[in-house]
Amino acid sequence: MQAEKRVEHEYIHSLVESVKYGDREAFMGITRLYQRKVFLLAYSYFYNKEDALDIVQETFLRFYQKAHMFKKGKNFQNWLLQIAKNICIDYYRKHHSKGNEWGRKENIEDVHLPSHNQGHSHSSSDLREIISRCLEKLSERQRMIFVMKHYNQLQYNEIAQILNIASGTVKSLHFKAVRNLRTLMSPYMGRIG
């Protein structure tokens, strides 16, 4: 297992080295390996296929540009996801948010979900709407951590590397994100069940 990982690691490093010299095939190889992971991060952040595809393209373009800055011995996936995360945040601020600040919290009353008939179980599209809206109400950092943990299934230490913060902070922010989601979703709990 360890040996397999090392081989994989060396293979990726050799591809990155080739990309530095403008090797198209190597660039496509890297893209092929990581495009799904970047898409997953972007899609779970925006819930929009077109936005996510834009992020994927932008991430690999940025990788091509910055390939020389990647240092040997570093985890490539974490480095690439760090680029993707930065692009996601920039993209969100540019296209979706109006003055949304890092760490802003909003009141539960501010969640405007579509009205539904009481007593009827909700369809999965309604549930999707509720969850995506509630996730959007989390602070940028909490949302990013929740998405990375829940959808990308990254470990706390991997998220810590990507966000460049302590692993303990990631853990506590993830805990807060789940708690805040619970608070935000509590008025709709009856319908979810």
Add this chain to the structure above:
Amino acid sequence: MKDCKKIGKNMVAFLYGELGESEKDRLVSHIESCAACRNELEQLKKIYKGAEVLNEDIERAMATIDWESLPARIADAVVKKEIPMDRKSRRTGFWQVLFQPGFRPVYAGILLGVVLGSLVTFLIFRSQPFQSPENGRIIVPKGFYDMMELEMARRGTIDYLDKSEYLLLDFVQSSPERSAEYWRSDLASQRARDLLSKKTYIDQQLDKLQLAKAKAICDQIELLFFELMQTSEQLSAEELRKIQNLVEERQLLLKIKLVKKELEKSEV
């Protein structure tokens, strides 16, 4: 209540299957007995399951993408947009700026300055070797010794006056019979002798410096103690009472207090 708080902190880790066996068992057994925590966990489970709904979305969206052709499309975009490669990392860029050929005359000038400066310093110190001060000699500012002496005299005098004051108070306030007895005892003679020897020590300083008032009063005290020590054995109670009255008439204690205050104020 304390348990609930602890369990609450572990609930998220429990949902993600990250709890150790012992903590997991503790949580499960607590949940069985605590309705509030059970309810809390149920709600968190709903959120966890609810968030899973989005996974289906993600899978559906991913299924519609042509992953095979995407890398080629992105590679084409690199060519089309003429993305330039950052060939230099920040660090190499900095070093390259630092050592670019244009800066060479500057570095040569700095090097020449250092060499010339060292040479001149060496020549100066060779012709005038650095003289170390003589062993044990400390250079102090002018007037420092005088100031030190005055301060020592002042403190010595205050101490002398303090002790004299107590001795005089004992003398004035006790009855002539007890006073005579007291002065005959070893204790009084020891205290008076101490004070007299202290006086001979501070005498030199009082003479030298301008502490005339203090000197006058110290002289009077000295004379009084000296006489008392010498003659106390022959003195009658009547004569001692007279001396006590004399001390009171001359307001010796008041004078001591005033001089002491003056000395304390004039701290150097």
